[in-house]
Amino acid sequence: MIFFSICSILPSLFVFVTGGKLPEPEVKIEVLHKPFMCSRKSKYGDMLLVHHEGFLESNGTLFFSSRKHGDQNPVWFTLGIQEVLKGWDKGLSNMCTGERRKVTIPPSLAYGKEGKGKIPPSSTLIFEIELMEIRNGPRSHESFREMDLNDDWKLCREEVREYLKKEFEKHGYSPNDTNHEVMVEDIFKNEDEDKDGFISAREFTYQHDEL
Numbered sequence: 001m002i003f004f005s006i007c008s009i010l011p012s013l014f015v016f017v018t019g020g021k022l023p024e025p026e027v028k029i030e031v032l033h034k035p036f037m038c039s040r041k042s043k044y045g046d047m048l049l050v051h052h053e054g055f056l057e058s059n060g061t062l063f064f065s066s067r068k069h070g071d072q073n074p075v076w077f078t079l080g081i082q083e084v085l086k087g088w089d090k091g092l093s094n095m096c097t098g099e100r101r102k103v104t105i106p107p108s109l110a111y112g113k114e115g116k117g118k119i120p121p122s123s124t125l126i127f128e129i130e131l132m133e134i135r136n137g138p139r140s141h142e143s144f145r146e147m148d149l150n151d152d153w154k155l156c157r158e159e160v161r162e163y164l165k166k167e168f169e170k171h172g173y174s175p176n177d178t179n180h181e182v183m184v185e186d187i188f189k190n191e192d193e194d195k196d197g198f199i200s201a202r203e204f205t206y207q208h209d210e211l
């Protein structure tokens, strides 16, 4: 049972890893509209439905609008798994349904030195984003069992990290991304309610919609 030892060794190693964290590029967030009622705020693992307009900061060109382009519908994405841009994960958390934000994303958290399609190399991007709806992410019993590598009905940090790695690799990201450590910490902060260092099956399954 190799995973028993992994789970018990990792916490000390983990402190060491996060201690040497590099400063990360920042996303600038401006709130354009905040609804009066806000019963729930977006967090990692949630699925968000958004309308968005993307502009080049350099000259203000609109390169994408979900209201004008494609099928003109808002789009779903899962927060915190780099499904869109790194800068979206940073810029769209803690957001209320109905809130509108202007999010300025440096190239390193967007399309980088290469650029992509209509996005020139090293572009800072500005998104105007309206959050239409928040839903619980896929939190099935099956995914808990899949993440729980040693079958002890609770998730340790290493198990969560292994899972993130797999998810990131599915989306074509390098398996050694340092953001995983930050994300694991964030996940434990939100999900490990009794702070015992594990996410129990109950903590995982029961999603508290905090005020």
Ligand SMILES: *[C@@H]1O[C@H](CO)[C@@H](O)[C@H](O)[C@H]1NC(C)=O
Pocket: 056, 058, 059, 061, 120
């Ligand atoms: C803005 O910049 C982009 C990329 O450099 C360029 O393709 C576009 O023509 C520019 N638009 C204007 C209005 O200057």
Ligand SMILES: *[C@@H]1O[C@H](CO)[C@@H](O)[C@H](O)[C@H]1NC(C)=O
Pocket: 174, 176, 177, 178
């Ligand atoms: C992964 O590791 C390689 C080699 O150490 C490094 O060049 C690369 O930048 C790393 N990738 C990430 C996303 O940290």
Ligand SMILES: [Ca+2]
Pocket: 148, 149, 150, 151, 152, 153, 154, 155, 156, 159
């Ligand atoms: Ca476990």
Ligand SMILES: [Ca+2]
Pocket: 191, 192, 193, 194, 195, 196, 197, 198, 199, 200, 203
């Ligand atoms: Ca716990």
